[in-house]
Amino acid sequence: MNIKIEKIPENELKPLYQDPAQLGFGKVFTDYMFTMRYVKGKGWIEPKIGKYTSIPMGPAAVVLHYAQEIFEGLKAYAAEDGRILLFRPEENAKRMYDSAEKICMPPFPVEYFVEAVTALVNLEKRWIPKAPGTSLYVRPTLIGIGDALGVHPADEYLFFIILTPVSAYFKEGFKPVSLYVEDFHVRAAVGGVGNAKTGANYAASLLAGAKAEQKGFSQVLWLDARERKYVEEVGAMNIFFVFGKKVVTPNLSGSILPGITRKSVLELAKSLGYEVEERPISIDEVIAGIKDGTLTESFGSGTAAVISPVGSLNFEGDNYLVSNNQVGKVTEELYIKLLDLQYGRARDPFGWVKEIGRF
Numbered sequence: 001m002n003i004k005i006e007k008i009p010e011n012e013l014k015p016l017y018q019d020p021a022q023l024g025f026g027k028v029f030t031d032y033m034f035t036m037r038y039v040k041g042k043g044w045i046e047p048k049i050g051k052y053t054s055i056p057m058g059p060a061a062v063v064l065h066y067a068q069e070i071f072e073g074l075k076a077y078a079a080e081d082g083r084i085l086l087f088r089p090e091e092n093a094k095r096m097y098d099s100a101e102k103i104c105m106p107p108f109p110v111e112y113f114v115e116a117v118t119a120l121v122n123l124e125k126r127w128i129p130k131a132p133g134t135s136l137y138v139r140p141t142l143i144g145i146g147d148a149l150g151v152h153p154a155d156e157y158l159f160f161i162i163l164t165p166v167s168a169y170f171k172e173g174f175k176p177v178s179l180y181v182e183d184f185h186v187r188a189a190v191g192g193v194g195n196a197k198t199g200a201n202y203a204a205s206l207l208a209g210a211k212a213e214q215k216g217f218s219q220v221l222w223l224d225a226r227e228r229k230y231v232e233e234v235g236a237m238n239i240f241f242v243f244g245k246k247v248v249t250p251n252l253s254g255s256i257l258p259g260i261t262r263k264s265v266l267e268l269a270k271s272l273g274y275e276v277e278e279r280p281i282s283i284d285e286v287i288a289g290i291k292d293g294t295l296t297e298s299f300g301s302g303t304a305a306v307i308s309p310v311g312s313l314n315f316e317g318d319n320y321l322v323s324n325n326q327v328g329k330v331t332e333e334l335y336i337k338l339l340d341l342q343y344g345r346a347r348d349p350f351g352w353v354k355e356i357g358r359f
């Protein structure tokens with residue numbers, strides 16, 4: 001790939017944020033973005049890094065009407081020794097490739113993905129925050145932009161990457177979240193696109209999310225679409241349950257997003273001597289486990305929070321505390337070990353951490 005770089009004059013660059021604790025998530029964007037177009041008959045053309053700016057497209061662009069969109073999320077970390085690190089970027093590239101096929105889009109080549117992220121993050125390295133727990137969030141996105149109102153895949157696409165420096169996810173320390181078990185609305189059904197990282201799944205989840213928030217819960221825990229019986233995921237996180245020394249997560253049924261943090265937690269937990277299981281887990285089993293004390297902890301996994309302890313579940317009007325609304329030992333151990341790997345503080349026997357540059 002021969003990336004054309006359109007430099008922004010030094011005096012036109014944005015001022016850097018002052019306090020990384022005030023960044024929040026996805027509110028501040030860096031100076032540059034990566035773009036590459038796909039045109040039917042020509043393939044992927046014009047790789048470019050230029051100014052972060054709005055995207056020109058017609059009002060009949062396919063993405064605006066039929067949601068032909070997929071995205072990814074990963075982070076660039078500043079290691080204390082000056083290395084710039086990514087965590088398993090090839091996994092994001094491969095998942096985006098798979099998502100594209102499910103939404104009838106031309107897949108973006110895996111090597112291009114890693115090359116583009118590497119080039120953009122290196123150019124923008126001044127934006128990678130260094131305070132503990134902070135990182136530069138990377139958002140690759142692919143949209144259908146051809147102007148055509150007929151219901152068909154677009155014949156023109158735009159792949160782009162934007163960057164946003166983000167605060168530590170848990171500002172007041174590692175805090176348990178409350179989940180509302182949704183037994184009416186569903187996020188995705190088997191046979192649908194629940195296992196693709198597409199905006200359409202998020203559109204489908206907004207109403208239930210807003211209702212849960214109104215009732216005072218942090219997030220929705222989704223059940224399967226067919227029976228409203230089996231636990232699926234949290235919507236931007238996969239879900240785990242700990243039964244003593246056993247770490248259990250729902251198997252990838254087809255409607256669950258295959259999280260890279262999920263996959264990493266499974267491999268890490270196994271290496272730490274836990275028994276790991278991927279299998280269907282019913283909400284009744286979860287509630288029974290909480291009641292009889294065999295279910296000792298629960299947590300969500302995803303790139304944004306890495307590990308998010310679950311403090312309570314609300315199901316059919318009853319509230320159930322998980323590990324007494326405290327952070328469990330297994331949850332904390334996995335969280336610390338994963339973060340130590342991602343920030344380059346721990347030896348990486350898995351080969352997950354990729355150095356892409358230096359400060």
Ligand SMILES: *Cc1c(COP(=O)(O)O)cnc(C)c1O
Nearest residue numbers: 235236237257259260261302303
């Ligand atoms: C991105 C995402 C996750 C978490 O995946 P990671 O690769 O661990 O960040 C979980 N569920 C949904 C619906 C997602 O979009």
